[in-house]
Amino acid sequence: MTQTHTQGATSSTNRAPELLLLALWTLPLLLNPVLAMSFDEVYLAPKVFWIYAVILPSALLVLWRHRNALREARGLLVLLGVWGAWLTLSTLLNRAGWAGWWGTPDRADGVLMHLVYGVLLLAGFVWTRSETQASLLFGRVVLLGGSLLALTNVLQQVGWLGVPGDGAIAGVIATPYGGTMGHRGYMGGILALLLPVGVAALGQRPRWALGWLAVVLISWAWVGSFTRGAWLAGALGLVWLLVWARPRPSLRAWGAVLLGAVLCVATVAVRGEGRAFSLFGDPSDQALADSSGRGVLWRSALLGIPRQPLFGWGTPALWQAMNERPAKELLADFGHHDLTEIRRLNPTPTESPRFMVTHASGRREAAVVAIGKVHNEYMDYALTYGLPAALLFAALLTVGLWSGRTLLPGVSAALLAYAAYLMTWPEIIRFAPIAWFMLGMAWASYRSRQHGAQA
Incomplete structure (x- = not known):
């Protein structure tokens, strides 16, 4: 009996990374398709429940399964520990109460959620350090999960899917082209994060037809988010990938990105919908450089x-x-x-x-004045937790994206896109767990570079 229990426990921990990846890629697709007074009941509440009930236990299981790899994370653990301690101390000193720990009701992004982000970062680190095929598996999961998510935006573009929960009067307002993310800005943000990883994964298997189709869908939906911050972020990520990826993605992979953009433009031209921008601020359109408040x-x-x-x-x-x-x-x-x-x-x-x-x-x-977030995550960190917290967060991002530029160029490019996106958007729980898991993968490549230099 003891042997049977031991084998069962070993089997479950061996499957822990797959369980976590499945949980992460279910997150952006989750919604509660009911008529409600608040959009948050449709889009936010099910995702918050999923993070604490499924993603967090899965990440802890991965940490336990690959706990030996934490011995190689001393510097990361120190930086992450100081970051978490500063957020906690700030919340205590400011007597922020439950709002500080849980976050405001329409965000749920308080200190507790940030600690979950830290756990996910460590889970990404230990998994990448322990599994030689981690980056290949992750790229395939990105293509599969990203294409399913992008499809919800594409269906809205062609008029086959409406806005779930439309008619609610409270919460973060849902917009067209937001798919299961609920907002086109959030949809654009996660697709800007995923697109470089998808292109890099396709570059490893250039003849993979389903992977090529996935990149087309992700690119189509990324452009179809009609979000300038996400466009800029995704473009920066692709340029970063072009500079650092070796071998560089094939013309076939870049053709998939271009085709996706063309399909979006064609859809807008045929249906006459979308979001109009003007370079010089035409009265009937929004100026391209306008800050939207x-x-x-x-x-x-x-x-x-x-x-x-x-x-x-x-x-x-x-x-x-x-x-x-x-x-x-x-x-x-x-x-x-x-x-x-x-x-x-x-x-x-x-x-x-x-x-x-x-x-x-x-x-x-x-x-x-209903908006409670700065829409610049670095300023929001400094305003909420102090300048040291903002600097620690920036250091975590910067070291990660720079360290992974050669060993994990797709992940590095994704993190650059995420860093750029956070200049004009807040960090949201609807896809931030995926970004923090990627950040852990990039930090793992930092350790690999150190070992290579020593060798």
Whole structure:
């Protein structure tokens, strides 16, 4: 009986990496297709449950299975430990309460979720250090999972799939072309992350027809996210891949990327839908360089960071920084001018700024600043947890993407795309676990480079 139990336990731990990969690639596809008052019940809640109930246990199982590899991660463990300790200390000192640990209800990205990210980073590290075929398997999983995810966007482009949960009135608003991610910006972000890995994987098997089709779908949906930050991020990742990958991906692989983009443009031309941009700001279109209101968020963050530079403001940081600003100045940033009366409605600084304003014409209206994230993850780290936390996060990303540039060029390019994406978007739990797992893989290549240099 003892032998049977031992064999069963060994079998389960041997399958731990496959279980984790399956859990990670199920995450972006999950949604709760019900009619609800809040979009978060459709897109966010099932993903949060999946992370804590399935992904976290799977990652811990991988860590246990390959725990010996942690002996090679001393530097990473120190940096990760200081990062986690700083986030925890900041939350305690700011008395952020449950919001600090769990995160705001529409994000669920508090300290607990960041600790899950750290576990996933270590899981990616030990798996890559222990399995010689880890990068090959991961590339195939990216092509399979990425193509299934991209298909939900493509079906929306051609009009065969609507917006799940459409009609809700609360939560992070779902948009067309967001597929199962719920928002086109989030869809564009994850596809910008996956595209370089897919192209690199196809470069290893250039005649793989299904892999080629997967890259076409991922590229089609990436362009079809109509998100400028994701376009720029993905393009940077592809350029990075072109510079560092050896051998370079074949023309057939790059042709798949180009065909996907052409199919998206053709779909927009035929259906007459999409999102219109103008280089010079045509009144009927959005200017290509317009910040979509991010400038106001960044300005509030830059004003708030110097006031609490060491440990930040705690969650929700942006609202607290905004509530410290003069009401008239803040409202002017959001386009409310010529006001004769301003009455603040939010009773505490941890709530979203809300005002009842009276215009010079006598018209009265409520003005609400509902956005609680900076839409620049580096600023958000500094504002929430302090500048040291932002520097530690940037160091984790930078060392990872630079270390993997030759041994894991696809993963390295993906991390560069992710780093660029976070300049204009927040880090979201809907696909951040995948990015942190990749970061662990890249750090594993850093150890390989060190061993090679010593040899």
